Amino acid sequence: MTVNVQMNTHLVTPKFRITFLIIVNRRAKFMWKWLHPYADPEVSYHLTGKIIPWFSALTTFFLLIGLIWALAYAPADYQQGDSFRIFYIHVPAASLSMGIYLGMAIAAFTSLVWQFKLADASAASMAPVGAVFTAIALITGSAWGKPMWGTWWIWDARLTSELILLFLYLGVMALHNAFEDKALAGKAASILTLVGVVNLPIIKYSVEWWNTLHQGSTVSQLGKPAMSVEMLWPFVFCFMGFALLVGTIVCIRFRSEILLRNSIRPWVKALVLDQYPSNKVKNKIMENK
Amino acid sequence: MQFDSFSAFLDMGGYGFYVWLSFGVSTVLILALIFSSLRGHTQAIKQIAIRQQREKKLHQLRKQRNDTHIKTEVTS
Numbered sequence: 168m169t170v171n172v173q174m175n176t177h178l179v180t181p182k183f184r185i186t187f188l189i190i191v192n193r194r195a196k197f198m199w200k201w202l203h204p205y206a207d208p209e210v211s212y213h214l215t216g217k218i219i220p221w222f223s224a225l226t227t228f229f230l231l232i233g234l235i236w237a238l239a240y241a242p243a244d245y246q247q248g249d250s251f252r253i254f255y256i257h258v259p260a261a262s263l264s265m266g267i268y269l270g271m272a273i274a275a276f277t278s279l280v281w282q283f284k285l286a287d288a289s290a291a292s293m294a295p296v297g298a299v300f301t302a303i304a305l306i307t308g309s310a311w312g313k314p315m316w317g318t319w320w321i322w323d324a325r326l327t328s329e330l331i332l333l334f335l336y337l338g339v340m341a342l343h344n345a346f347e348d349k350a351l352a353g354k355a356a357s358i359l360t361l362v363g364v365v366n367l368p369i370i371k372y373s374v375e376w377w378n379t380l381h382q383g384s385t386v387s388q389l390g391k392p393a394m395s396v397e398m399l400w401p402f403v404f405c406f407m408g409f410a411l412l413v414g415t416i417v418c419i420r421f422r423s424e425i426l427l428r429n430s431i432r433p434w435v436k437a438l439v440l441d442q443y444p445s446n447k448v449k450n451k452i453m454e455n456k
Numbered sequence: 457m458q459f460d461s462f463s464a465f466l467d468m469g470g471y472g473f474y475v476w477l478s479f480g481v482s483t484v485l486i487l488a489l490i491f492s493s494l495r496g497h498t499q500a501i502k503q504i505a506i507r508q509q510r511e512k513k514l515h516q517l518r519k520q521r522n523d524t525h526i527k528t529e530v531t532s
Contacts, residue, residue, distance in 0.1 A: 234479075238465075238475075238479070239457055239458060239459065239465065240458060241458070242458060243458060243469060248470070248471060249468040249470075249471050249475060250474055250475060252468065252475050253474065253475055253478045256478055256482050260482070295489070295493075296489065299485050299486065303481070303482045303485055303486070306481050306485075307478040307481070307482060310474045310475075310478045310481075311474065311478065313474060314474050412486070416490060416493050419493045419494060419496075420496065422497060423493075423499075423500040426497075426501065426504060427504070430504045430507065430508075435504065438501075439504045439505045439508060440505070440508070442501055443502060443505040
């Protein structure tokens, strides 16, 4: 009898441990299960394909209203006059250039830690968009600085750190295209992205940490509203418009990245054959010869 | 409307050059980005299609060569 009981406990304990582990594991899996389908390239490809028309429609809506409002109907600034209208492009572009970098850094982190291949594709599709918005922020800032400060460019903290952001974007783009092996390229680009994150707080707080020619924050000053409502609303429309534009372009580029990185998968082959019939390819090859 | 006439709108209170320079350059850059992204998508599909076609051709050639090889072995 006693032997039997001993044997039973001996048998039950590891069994119980295993079932317990299975339950915990299942729970952890269940918590993230709703996210799992989106890790599949095919699902992401079709999902972004559905998102693009909505995003582009909303982009045109917000940008049309926002830009016309900003250019023709918003009041002129009492100090800066009509040159203030540059603000409606400059500020959304500058804050989006930092926002895109943050998104890219999150993607880089997930790619490095969890070896998540789609994260590389999304980081690679965000980099060129971020670079263009950084360039817009720099150029519009320069065109605004000339009449207000009397110079196109000055090596002060805000401007220099934003220029470094542009170079970081260019470096990330170059690394993504530098290797034939996309996983290796993604790893290298991710490391550069994560190192470059240190630049974000420097850009953000440069106007507070150092004496600079650049004015302080206009839109979000805690406590009192800094902007009059007639100026704030067109800004909100412009910002939403540009943010949705970024979403649209990133989705378009993300889809191309997915196709190129999964070109040997059957679903990509079927899709390509469907969109680009073989006789067309033959003609192209003949033309090249 | 903040401006009395179209010329006043273009002049932007004396800042016309800077304002229109900013808006113009931004528009050009954004349009270029949009078109290059759209072109990149069709380009990607074309690239994959051409590669696929080439692989198919190579596969056929290899199969043909193997077949003839086996035939010659059998006859000899």
